[in-house]
Every structure is written in structure tokens, then in C-alpha cells.
Amino acid sequence: MLYSYEKFLTELGRKLRQLRIDRGLTLRAMIIRHGFHLAQWQGFEKGKGISVPSLLRMCEVFDLKLEELVGGMGVADSGHDSSASAALAVEPVCEPPKTPKRRTGREASNSAKASSSASSDPSPRHRKH
Numbered sequence: 001m002l003y004s005y006e007k008f009l010t011e012l013g014r015k016l017r018q019l020r021i022d023r024g025l026t027l028r029a030m031i032i033r034h035g036f037h038l039a040q041w042q043g044f045e046k047g048k049g050i051s052v053p054s055l056l057r058m059c060e061v062f063d064l065k066l067e068e069l070v071g072g073m074g075v076a077d078s079g080h081d082s083s084a085s086a087a088l089a090v091e092p093v094c095e096p097p098k099t100p101k102r103r104t105g106r107e108a109s110n111s112a113k114a115s116s117s118a119s120s121d122p123s124p125r126h127r128k129h
Contacts (some may be wrong), residue, residue: 008074013047
């Protein structure tokens with residue numbers, strides 16, 4: 001069986017909105033009572049990315065098992081040629097962007113000293129032979 005991440009997110013977003021409305025919950029209630037941020041919840045309902053911890057919190061909010069919340073979602077259409085479906089449904093795996101390593105006090109101090117001495121040194125860098 002082939003899955004599409006985009007289709008999964010779109011279907012999940014629709015279901016979350018419907019669950020919220022069916023249970024009489026406003027966006028404000030999702031923020032105040034359940035600790036979500038407005039932009040975060042709106043993103044979920046619009047089919048934006050979602051983390052596993054957020055999925056589990058939603059199960060708690062709606063009193064559902066994970067299987068009940070996401071079961072059957074994201075299944076790619078099987079009406080096409082299987083090789084074409086596979087090409088459409090498989091999403092590339094991307095590495096998350098790497099954040100620069102935060103320098104410790106000593107590393108930052110040494111780096112600052114090196115850059116200040118280099119900029120204040122008026123002597124030429126290259127010797128003539």
C-alpha cells in the first residue's frame with residue numbers, strides 16, 4: 001500500500017476541523033483549554049506539518065485512539081499504473097536544516113579576539129621575497 005504525506009495532512013486537517021466543530025470547540029477553546037497556539041492549530045487544520053507529540057495530544061483532546069484519528073488516511077490513489085503511483089506517492093526524505101553549533105564562552109571569546117586582532121593589525125599579510 002502506498003501513502004502520500006500531503007494527502008495524509010490534508011485529510012487529517014479536515015478531520016481535525018470537523019472534530020473540533022462537532023464537539024462545539026472554538027479556536028479559542030483549543031488555545032485556552034488545550035494549550036495549542038492559534039497559528040499552530042490553524043496550520044493543523046490547513047494540512048501543514050504535524051509532530052507525533054501533537055498527534056498524541058489531539059488524541060487526548062478528542063478522547064480518541066491514534067488509530068481512530070488517523071486510520072486510513074493518506075492512502076495514495078490506486079487507479080493509476082502502479083509504477084506511476086509509486087513515483088507520485090513516494091516523497092523524498094529530507095534532512096532537517098542543521099542549526100549552527102552554539103559556541104561556549106571560551107570559544108566565542110577566542111573567536112572574538114582572533115577577529116579583532118586581525119582587523120586591527122595594520123601590517124601586510126604577505127611578505128615579498
